Amino acid sequence: MTREEITNELKDIIIQITHKPIAALSDGDNWQSIGADSLDKVQIIMALEEKHDIEILDEDIAAITDMHSFIDLLEKKINA
Amino acid sequence: MTTTRQINKVVVTGIGMITPLGCETEQVWTALLNGSCGIKTITSFDITDFPIAVGGEILDFDPLAYMDIKKVDRTGRSAQFAIAATKQALNMANIDLAAEDPDRIGILIGTSGMPELLGEQMMIMKEKGPNRVNPLVVSRFRASMAPSHVGMELGVHGINTSINSACSSGNDAIGNAMNHLRLGTADIIIAGGTGSNITPIALATTNRIGALSKVRDPMAACLPFDAARSGFVYGDGACMLVLETEAHALARKAPILAEIAGAGWSFDAFSETNPALEPRISCMKWAIKDADITPSDIDYINAHGTGTKQNDFIETEAIKKLFGTEDIPPISSTKAATGHLGCAAGAVETAFCVLAIRDGIIPPTIHYSTPDPQCDLDYVPNTARRKTIDLCLNNSSGLGGQNCSLIIRRYKNG
Structure with a gap:
């Protein structure tokens, strides 16, 4: 998957789980700015794990500082 | 050293309910009376x-209609019922939360949570591993989450807890709320019960102990006090009552519907499934003593009346022994109309007592046709009955042996 495809998919999943509209996802966005609390965060990650049959470890999650680093991680896991 | 503490009178100012007879209090009450x-x-x-x-x-x-989509995601059905009933009750009570001290408003709910949700997750865990279980299940299944979600919705910070004494839970929550208000723990407590009972696992397990009616005709399955009774029938729903100290209700010129005048508790210490006679009697006695009345003062009894062979016989015997040679007032079981709402049953039936006092009418025991020689009291068969009611006794008993009776009294100032 391209980075753009991953970004769009992530945006759709975020909207589906947070029920909050997002026009576009920018690299500088973080969990707070997209309106996701800790339960949303776990659900978003689980939805991606299920969809792509990947595993995102607790240490991976702890290293996510913003959407840029999250998309980096997803790119690596999905395309591995 | 002893201290003297004022005991507050506790009044009901609002009722909200979601039941199989409807999703709004007056609609339910009208359907019940009809x-x-x-x-x-x-x-x-x-x-x-x-x-x-x-x-x-x-x-x-x-x-x-009662909460946003995010709250719907994070709640089990029983907590959703409780939120809806609470909002209805606050509306009836004319409470402006912005004008109240949130530290003085509490929530007490009789609930068993939604343990069946754990079953689904156990299957997922077995199949896919522990990291694939749904993180929202904690927020949905725990009994403590019903009052938690209600409290979050209202933004109130007073006492917030769940109570479980099986089918006694609704009465138990109201009785405990009454005592908290009497002692000044809060000014307002929204108390009641909720249950999402009609699930395959709940029916299958309760069926295995022989408590449920297997009759497949809906009009012949739940027959309280009838000779043909064959077990109880589950119902879903919730009922929440706004309870306040009299002083608080008067200060805000609230519409006072009735007084919760007393509560009694007892425990069978006998059997997981079969009821015991003497504790049923003592439970009613404690409630009557707490309200400082005598049995002969009672105008109407809303029975536990589940429609099981054992309950209805033992409850009838207990009432006979309580009253002795005194006249026994009319008794009805509204479970024939609503089904048995489990942890919500006592709360719904307390609300029916409040409305019976308000409107001077006793709701009937519907579907009654064949008298049982062992259950030979006046069960207000099939048709509602006009009567001035000043005092009601509401009985609830739980599988496992917990009993709780409440006294509901017509409100008189002072």
Whole structure:
């Protein structure tokens, strides 16, 4: 998957789980700015794990500082 | 050193309910008095080869009418019922939360949570591993989350807890709330019960202990005090009552519906499934003593009246022994119309007592046709009855032996 495809998919999943509209996802966005609390965060990650049959470890999650680093991680896991 | 503490009188100022007879208090009350029955053939899952075919399902409840989509995601159905009933009750009580001290408003709910949700997750865990279980299940299944979600919705910070004493839970929550208010723990406590009972696992397990009616005709399955009774029928729903100290209600010129005048508790210490006679009597006695009345003062009894052979016989015997040579007032079981709402049953039936006092009418025991020589009291068969009611006794008993009776009194100032 391209980075753009991953970004769009992530945006759709975020909207589906947070029920909050997002026009576009920018690299500088973080969990707070997209309106996701800790339960949303776990659900978003689980939805991606299920969809792509990947595993995102607790240490991976702890290293996510913003959407840029999250998309980096997803790119690596999905395309591995 | 002893200290003297003022005991506050506790009044009811609002009622909200979601039941198989409707999703709004006056609608439910009218249907009950008209002899309607909320028990129907179950449609939420396939009952073709299932031993239980009927229940008091709620098919027209829309949680989005009471909470946003995010709250719907994070709540189990029983917490959703409780939130809806609470908002209705606050509306009836004319409470402006912005004008109240949130530290002085509490929530007490009788609930068993939604343990069946754990079953689904256990299957997922077995198949896919522990990291694939749904993180929202904690927020949905725990009994403590019903009061937690209600408290979050209202933004109130007073006492917030769940109570479980099986089918006594609703009365238990109201009785405990009454005592908290008497002692000044809060000014307002929204108390009641909630239950999402009609699930395959709840019916299958309760059926295995022989408590449920296997009759597949919805109009013949729940027959309290009738010779043909064959077990109870589950219903879904919630009822929440706004309880306040009299002083607080008077200060805000609230519409006072009735007083919660007393509560009694007892425990059978006898059997997991069979009721015991003496504790049933003592439970009613404690409630009557607490309200400082005598049995002969009681105008109406809302019975636990489940429709099981054992309960209805033991409850009848207990009432006879309580009253002795005194006249026994009319008794009815509203479970014939609503089904047995489990942890919500006592709360719904307390609300019916409040409304019976308000309107001077006793709700009937519907579907009654064949008298049982062992249950030979006046059960207000099939038709509501006009009567001035000043004092009601409401009985609840739980599987496992917990009993709780409440006294509901016509409100008099002072």
